[in-house]
Amino acid sequence: MNANSSAERIAAKPRVDLAVWFAHYGTLVSLAALLAIFSLARSDVFPTVDNLLNIMNQISILGTMAFGLTVCLVMGLFDLSIAAMATLGGYVATLLLVKYTDSVGVPEAVAISIGISAAIGIVNGLIVSYLGISAFIATLATGSIITGAMLGISNSKTIITGIPDEFMAIGQGAIFGVSNPIIIMLAVGLALWLLLEHTQLGRHLYAIGGSAEASRLSGIAVKRYAPFALAVCAACAGLGGLMAAAVLGAGRPQGVGDTYLLNAFAAVFIGASSLRPGKFHILGTLIGALLIGVINNGLSVLGVPTYWQYIVQGCLLVIALFSAGVLTMRRH
Amino acid sequence: MSEIEAHSAPAATAGAVLSGCDPDAFLEVRGLVKQFPGTRALDGVDITIRRGEIHALLGENGDGKSTLIRAICGASAPTEGRILVEGVEVSLPTPQAAAALGIAVVHQHFNLVPQISVCENLFLCESMPRRAGLFVDWGAMRRRAAKLLERVGLSLDPMTEVGALRPDEAAMVAIAKAIGTDARLIILDEPTTALLPAEVSILFGHMRRLAADGHSFLYVSHRLAEVFEIADRVTVLRDGRNAGFWTRETISRRAIISAIVGGQKVWSEEALSAPPANGAVVLRAEGLKGGRVEDLTLELREHEILGIAGLPGSGAEEALDLLYGRFAARGGRLNVRGKDVVFHSPRDAKAAGLELVPKDRHAESLLPGASVRENISLPNLHQYLADPIVRFINRGKERAEAGEVAARLSVKMASIESPIASLSGGNQQKAILGRWLASGAKVFMLNSPTAAVDIGAKAEIYQLIREIAASGAAVIFTSTEVEEFPRVCQRVLVFRDGRIVGQLLGKDATESNILNLAAGGADER
Numbered sequence A: 001m002n003a004n005s006s007a008e009r010i011a012a013k014p015r016v017d018l019a020v021w022f023a024h025y026g027t028l029v030s031l032a033a034l035l036a037i038f039s040l041a042r043s044d045v046f047p048t049v050d051n052l053l054n055i056m057n058q059i060s061i062l063g064t065m066a067f068g069l070t071v072c073l074v075m076g077l078f079d080l081s082i083a084a085m086a087t088l089g090g091y092v093a094t095l096l097l098v099k100y101t102d103s104v105g106v107p108e109a110v111a112i113s114i115g116i117s118a119a120i121g122i123v124n125g126l127i128v129s130y131l132g133i134s135a136f137i138a139t140l141a142t143g144s145i146i147t148g149a150m151l152g153i154s155n156s157k158t159i160i161t162g163i164p165d166e167f168m169a170i171g172q173g174a175i176f177g178v179s180n181p182i183i184i185m186l187a188v189g190l191a192l193w194l195l196l197e198h199t200q201l202g203r204h205l206y207a208i209g210g211s212a213e214a215s216r217l218s219g220i221a222v223k224r225y226a227p228f229a230l231a232v233c234a235a236c237a238g239l240g241g242l243m244a245a246a247v248l249g250a251g252r253p254q255g256v257g258d259t260y261l262l263n264a265f266a267a268v269f270i271g272a273s274s275l276r277p278g279k280f281h282i283l284g285t286l287i288g289a290l291l292i293g294v295i296n297n298g299l300s301v302l303g304v305p306t307y308w309q310y311i312v313q314g315c316l317l318v319i320a321l322f323s324a325g326v327l328t329m330r331r332h
Numbered sequence B: 001m002s003e004i005e006a007h008s009a010p011a012a013t014a015g016a017v018l019s020g021c022d023p024d025a026f027l028e029v030r031g032l033v034k035q036f037p038g039t040r041a042l043d044g045v046d047i048t049i050r051r052g053e054i055h056a057l058l059g060e061n062g063d064g065k066s067t068l069i070r071a072i073c074g075a076s077a078p079t080e081g082r083i084l085v086e087g088v089e090v091s092l093p094t095p096q097a098a099a100a101l102g103i104a105v106v107h108q109h110f111n112l113v114p115q116i117s118v119c120e121n122l123f124l125c126e127s128m129p130r131r132a133g134l135f136v137d138w139g140a141m142r143r144r145a146a147k148l149l150e151r152v153g154l155s156l157d158p159m160t161e162v163g164a165l166r167p168d169e170a171a172m173v174a175i176a177k178a179i180g181t182d183a184r185l186i187i188l189d190e191p192t193t194a195l196l197p198a199e200v201s202i203l204f205g206h207m208r209r210l211a212a213d214g215h216s217f218l219y220v221s222h223r224l225a226e227v228f229e230i231a232d233r234v235t236v237l238r239d240g241r242n243a244g245f246w247t248r249e250t251i252s253r254r255a256i257i258s259a260i261v262g263g264q265k266v267w268s269e270e271a272l273s274a275p276p277a278n279g280a281v282v283l284r285a286e287g288l289k290g291g292r293v294e295d296l297t298l299e300l301r302e303h304e305i306l307g308i309a310g311l312p313g314s315g316a317e318e319a320l321d322l323l324y325g326r327f328a329a330r331g332g333r334l335n336v337r338g339k340d341v342v343f344h345s346p347r348d349a350k351a352a353g354l355e356l357v358p359k360d361r362h363a364e365s366l367l368p369g370a371s372v373r374e375n376i377s378l379p380n381l382h383q384y385l386a387d388p389i390v391r392f393i394n395r396g397k398e399r400a401e402a403g404e405v406a407a408r409l410s411v412k413m414a415s416i417e418s419p420i421a422s423l424s425g426g427n428q429q430k431a432i433l434g435r436w437l438a439s440g441a442k443v444f445m446l447n448s449p450t451a452a453v454d455i456g457a458k459a460e461i462y463q464l465i466r467e468i469a470a471s472g473a474a475v476i477f478t479s480t481e482v483e484e485f486p487r488v489c490q491r492v493l494v495f496r497d498g499r500i501v502g503q504l505l506g507k508d509a510t511e512s513n514i515l516n517l518a519a520g521g522a523d524e525r
Helices: A002-012 A018-041 A049-074 A082-099 A106-130 A135-154 A165-172 A180-198 A200-210 A212-217 A222-248 A258-271 A282-301 A307-331 B002-019 B065-072 B095-100 B118-122 B138-151 B167-180 B197-212 B224-230 B253-261 B269-273 B316-323 B346-351 B361-365 B372-384 B395-408 B425-439 B455-470 B484-488 B511-518
Strands: B025-036 B039-050 B054-058 B080-085 B088-090 B103-106 B185-189 B216-220 B233-238 B241-247 B281-290 B293-301 B305-310 B331-336 B339-341 B354-357 B443-447 B474-478 B491-496 B499-505
Touching (some): A018 A307, A049 A180, A049 A258, A049 A282, A082 A106, A082 A135, A082 A165, A082 A222, A082 A258, A106 A135, A106 A165, A135 A222, A165 A222, A180 A200, A180 A282, A200 A212, A200 A222, A200 B372, A212 A222, A212 B361, A258 A282, A258 A307, B025 B065, B039 B054, B039 B065, B039 B233, B054 B065, B065 B216, B103 B167, B118 B138, B138 B167, B167 B185, B167 B197, B197 B216, B197 B224, B233 B253, B241 B253, B253 B511, B281 B316, B293 B316, B293 B474, B293 B499, B305 B316, B305 B455, B316 B354, B372 B395, B455 B474, B455 B484, B474 B484, B484 B511, B491 B511, B499 B511
Parallel strands (some): B103 B185, B305 B474, B354 B443, B443 B474
Antiparallel strands (some): B025 B039, B080 B088, B281 B331, B331 B339, B491 B499
């Protein structure tokens, strides 16, 4: 009887199911629809190469952070410390450059600030794996500690003067007309895509996210992966904050990452509802980040008040998750 | 078989009494039939439960016990037959109707909320006493709870959180909750699964006292030894029919086991005709202990299919987990292919050439959202690496090997990239076994590999197990279905209370012999 029903399932496969199709391509369709609507509404401003590059530039920090977040969500770990981590990444880099002007160059400052972020990510992972605290709470705690530490170290003062131009070039320069942040985002995305899709490590991350017990019984050292995934996420968040500092030309000790936290989660979850419903993946995250960027850019080009951006984004998130959820519900 | 006939005499006389109206009966069930599409789960079942007796209901999975319970407690209406409570015919369309007549069920996990107090749990289903119709009157509730606990003989602060109770106390709270709703007949469905032996005897003490007060119990359990200890009368179901009835005076372990097992063919030609296992020793355990396992001593040879049998909680299933390093050993020695080993995790066990197919496919072995390919290649990704540093995976090679394994096991699927969730249970299980064929494991440990698998796939999986052994690997097999051992294994070790209490070889490894050893014993009654 079971064999029969599986045969039926196989036979039923070629029929296009609208809900299944929507779950896979719904976000792409809405992205295309939004692009078309905005292009028609403001054909003079919106559909230009400059504006499209502008959108990419606007989402580059968000995208970089969201890619990192994808890696730990693949394992089922929520990282709420990315906001504080971004603040840390930008502030530490500028602090080093200003305070140790002679001994620390831009490459060292970048390496140290991302290194510190990654190290805190490893601590997050150790707390999760070996103290058995859920990532949600553990990263909430470390995020709070980082926020406090930054305020203490900085005396709440923003670093503005003395930041070298080489550092600001990270955020403001361009190669062949494509701004550096876009290139950084795409490079991070490509690297993490290769990691998740094509290496043993990435496959193990997906396996653990799917079933930790099955992975453990298959001989995977499950506990070693949380520190890795959270370190990757933290490094990306630190890098994102560093890019923000370079764009701004200032090292702020608070509030840099907060704007990115919810958008990064939104991008990753919208991504999990595209192409491969129910699965977090880098390409999906890119689509999610683009969708957010297009909405924000398009609405502001149309002159719609800013608050609408939040409302539209929230609605979109619900629709995206529902369309992915419909499929999961039908599967069982 | 002869034993069954010997004991059918008391069953017949008892039956004669029952067909009249038993003046002591609280509940009488007559000719109950439950027809499901395609199967008849109950086919004319009779059972009489007297006031103040502990009546055991036995039978294998799928023989109708649950269906009978569901009919008695009003969860599903029977197709035919009569149910009488205190001599009056009743209909039980809903659980509430059954509860109103004094019939309550205590399920295996007691249906208690662990985070709140005993007191709140006792009054969860009825309205709590209140002040001004709004606020819970804690004082009154506490007094009522204390009175109820006193009635069942439990000295316990009613404000204790249920999660902090011992399992036997939790069981008694569940029983108290039933008595609080004036239950006269309490159906206990596998209440001792989570209980330790000492806790079981405390629970039995309480049950006997409540029975003396006139409460009746219908006791359902797999643990035969406990049934022989507690039951006043025993009813056995087989294939949805009455297969025997015993009173305390006539109880015979052998006869009851024969009735449970029935007259089926008890061993398979294939298992017996397998070549004798005289290969090299691949695994040797001496006095290994951990979890519920107190002493695991065995020797396993190439080509061998060894069964480890035991009733639930005996440690038989844990023995496989222990060998695979799922939890730490507290002592003893383990030797795999001539090397002394200590496994700190399944990873170590896998490296030594062992593998485990756990019992719960969905919770422990499947990657639910992944494809068939990903499920098969899970433990074997290191075989497909394109480079040793970044560890890129050669997906073509991975796909080819997964496809080959799936084809060899004739896994029915649309393609190797289909989601594993789209396969039937049997095909999912074949993919899981295929996972380890591809890994080249030398010792296969299988816990209930045919659970939730249809009959056709079962036969294929048995055949696959034989092929694994024929190819030179060794197999350790355990199952919650005792009837599988004679079909699969050449040698069966029987566990009781964490120790091996006997070994059965070839034709002696029958279901009834296994159950007899597992249930306690050499002391024949």
